Amino acid sequence: PRSAIHIQGQANGPLADTLRLIRETPLQEKFSTAVKGMQASGNTDASLKLTVPLSEAAKYAFEGQLAMRGAGLNLTQQQLELSAINGWLNLDLNGINANGIGFKALGGNLKMDLGQSDHASTLINVTGVLPFAGILNQYPYLSPMKASGAAFTRIQLDLPNDQMHGKSPANMRISSDLSGLAIHMPPPLEKTSEMLRPLDLSLLLNASRNDIRINYADQAKLRITQDEARDYRVSGSINHLPLHDWLDWISLLEKKKPGSFSLDLLDLDVADLSLGPFSASDLQLEVEQKQQHWLGRLVSKQLQGRFRIPSDLDTQPLVIRLDRLTMHLAEQSGSSGDKSSPLPVDNLDPLDFPAVDFSCEQLMMDEARLGKLELKIRKADRGMIIDAASINGRHVDSLITGSWMNFGNGTGTRLKGSLNSRDMGRLLEKIYGAAPIADGKTSMDFDLSWAGAPFQYHPANLQGSIDLDVGKGRVLDLDPGAARMLGLMNVRTLSRRLQLDFRDMYEEGLSFDAILGSFDLDQGHIYTNDLTIKSPSALIHISGSTDLVNEQLDQLVTVSPKLDTTLPVAGAIVGGPATGLAVLLAQQLMSEPLRKMQRIKYSVRGPWHNATITRLKRSKSPAEADDILDL
Numbered sequence: 001p002r003s004a005i006h007i008q009g010q011a012n013g014p015l016a017d018t019l020r021l022i023r024e025t026p027l028q029e030k031f032s033t034a035v036k037g038m039q040a041s042g043n044t045d046a047s048l049k050l051t052v053p054l055s056e057a058a059k060y061a062f063e064g065q066l067a068m069r070g071a072g073l074n075l076t077q078q079q080l081e082l083s084a085i086n087g088w089l090n091l092d093l094n095g096i097n098a099n100g101i102g103f104k105a106l107g108g109n110l111k112m113d114l115g116q117s118d119h120a121s122t123l124i125n126v127t128g129v130l131p132f133a134g135i136l137n138q139y140p141y142l143s144p145m146k147a148s149g150a151a152f153t154r155i156q157l158d159l160p161n162d163q164m165h166g167k168s169p170a171n172m173r174i175s176s177d178l179s180g181l182a183i184h185m186p187p188p189l190e191k192t193s194e195m196l197r198p199l200d201l202s203l204l205l206n207a208s209r210n211d212i213r214i215n216y217a218d219q220a221k222l223r224i225t226q227d228e229a230r231d232y233r234v235s236g237s238i239n240h241l242p243l244h245d246w247l248d249w250i251s252l253l254e255k256k257k258p259g260s261f262s263l264d265l266l267d268l269d270v271a272d273l274s275l276g277p278f279s280a281s282d283l284q285l286e287v288e289q290k291q292q293h294w295l296g297r298l299v300s301k302q303l304q305g306r307f308r309i310p311s312d313l314d315t316q317p318l319v320i321r322l323d324r325l326t327m328h329l330a331e332q333s334g335s336s337g338d339k340s341s342p343l344p345v346d347n348l349d350p351l352d353f354p355a356v357d358f359s360c361e362q363l364m365m366d367e368a369r370l371g372k373l374e375l376k377i378r379k380a381d382r383g384m385i386i387d388a389a390s391i392n393g394r395h396v397d398s399l400i401t402g403s404w405m406n407f408g409n410g411t412g413t414r415l416k417g418s419l420n421s422r423d424m425g426r427l428l429e430k431i432y433g434a435a436p437i438a439d440g441k442t443s444m445d446f447d448l449s450w451a452g453a454p455f456q457y458h459p460a461n462l463q464g465s466i467d468l469d470v471g472k473g474r475v476l477d478l479d480p481g482a483a484r485m486l487g488l489m490n491v492r493t494l495s496r497r498l499q500l501d502f503r504d505m506y507e508e509g510l511s512f513d514a515i516l517g518s519f520d521l522d523q524g525h526i527y528t529n530d531l532t533i534k535s536p537s538a539l540i541h542i543s544g545s546t547d548l549v550n551e552q553l554d555q556l557v558t559v560s561p562k563l564d565t566t567l568p569v570a571g572a573i574v575g576g577p578a579t580g581l582a583v584l585l586a587q588q589l590m591s592e593p594l595r596k597m598q599r600i601k602y603s604v605r606g607p608w609h610n611a612t613i614t615r616l617k618r619s620k621s622p623a624e625a626d627d628i629l630d631l
Contacts, residue, residue: 437474
């Protein structure tokens with residue numbers, strides 16, 4: 001008797017019938033997983049060899065070839081449509097195999113190889129150039145991504161054979177260097193079509209939810225999961241996050257068609273976050289959608305707090321409430337690099353920025369605790385109005401108003417305000433680590449403007465005026481920027497030359513009762529004609545200019561020693577009280593002519609750090625001599 005029946009034949013017909021044959025015959029045990037959820041169109045030529053055992057000694061055997069010419073498949077489980085399929089598909093009891101099957105999918109012409117893995121699954125490898133428009137058409141939930149062009153791509157699809165029992169989901173992996181694809185999104189995703197940016201994307205495909213993992217050039221490592229409500233959650237890490245650009249991107253999500261993409265939660269570790277001139281490192285960022293707005297939390301070494309992003313940033317403010325914020329002035333001022341020319345002013349439009357309602361309970365500038373910061377910015381017809389920016393604390397009180405406007409041919413910033421410090425020396429020491437003065441109750445009023453945004457200031461662009469009033473203190477040997485800028489370090493050098501104020505002056509600094517002056521700023525220069533230092537031993541007057549860009553001084557320093565303050569005391573010691581009284585009366589009559597004769601003038605020119613101090617020759621006028629003789 002025969003142990004098996006051998007069947008061999010050929011057939012031509014719809015591809016759907018071939019799939020039905022696989023699903024409804026003993027072949028289903030081996031192949032039904034691979035063809036589960038497939039919907040077919042078009043015809044196929046089939047060549048089959050089948051062995052059906054009639055005894056236990058015999059075994060099933062199956063070999064088949066399917067020739068597809070222009071067929072189509074819809075992989076419903078993998079959300080992928082294939083058309084214009086051409087090639088041979090080989091089937092046996094070990095699985096499905098194929099090489100070089102051509103087809104169209106995602107808007108591109110692709111090649112496919114099929115084989116069996118060592119872990120009981122069917123592997124599908126696809127290569128070809130994929131246009132982003134085709135990917136977006138197939139997966140509309142990617143609509144917030146902005147890209148153009150096409151890139152050579154490799155797709156690996158792993159279909160576990162036990163998937164039909166719900167044990168394992170299918171896995172898709174996509175890799176590309178993205179050459180030819182331009183990404184129009186905020187950094188670090190942004191790239192031109194010429195740039196190479198390795199992308200590795202894996203997807204766990206499930207009928208009810210997706211789980212996507214992305215590694216973008218090691219600059220962003222993200223996981224996107226989808227819950228049963230079809231809402232998406234994004235978590236992971238990112239190297240650099242320019243917050244303003246991403247706020248715009250998030251606001252666009254609200255303007256998409258309903259159901260296209262719904263981001264529910266964002267949970268990121270950010271190596272570097274920036275917003276204008278401010279940056280924070282090693283930041284934890286959480287953003288959660290709540291009805292008509294987003295709620296977020298920020299935690300890093302530099303700051304901690306919460307924020308609220310409204311659904312419409314055009315009409316509602318961005319609200320930020322920080323518990324603490326630390327900024328580093330030295331790093332900010334040194335970040336511009338070459339100061340010899342203005343930094344390029346980006347074409348930023350203030351109308352693209354949201355209104356802001358900001359407060360920080362504790363603002364730190366380096367080691368200085370400045371106090372509470374409050375900032376309110378509202379939108380106007382041509383830009384932004386700064387209604388109030390205030391700092392209130394132990395070391396400083398400040399109130400600033402201003403604007404950032406678009407004038408058609410560019411934008412400009414104007415800030416007007418006041419700054420008051422009970423101890424400017426202490427404040428500067430905390431900020432810089434060293435201060436040019438000790439003590440010094442200070443009041444300063446200013447009205448400044450420059451081209452560009454508030455955070456795009458540069459010394460070469462500054463215009464405006466400053467009025468300065470510093471109370472009793474001492475000029476020290478230390479030389480942070482403000483002292484070099486005003487020439488105070490050169491005053492300290494002069495005080496040593498003149499031996500003014502004796503021992504305490506050159507050991508501990510030049511004592512002063514007040515520093516008063518007004519300054520005009522224009523195209524990178526500060527001009528003054530009335531900077532006056534009133535010390536117990538001299539009256540020092542400074543006039544001239546300071547080049548902020550090239551850090552040069554061109555000043556005239558006039559020193560008038562106050563020798564008259566010691567004459568009555570010396571007379572009383574030598575000749576008694578009567579002589580002292582006589583000297584005092586004579587001093588009052590002679591003080592002005594003596595002061596003119598004692599006045600010494602110096603030219604101060606050259607670099608801040610090493611200016612040349614030259615004593616100017618003085619010729620006594622006949623009028624001054626007559627004044628003395630008349631007395």
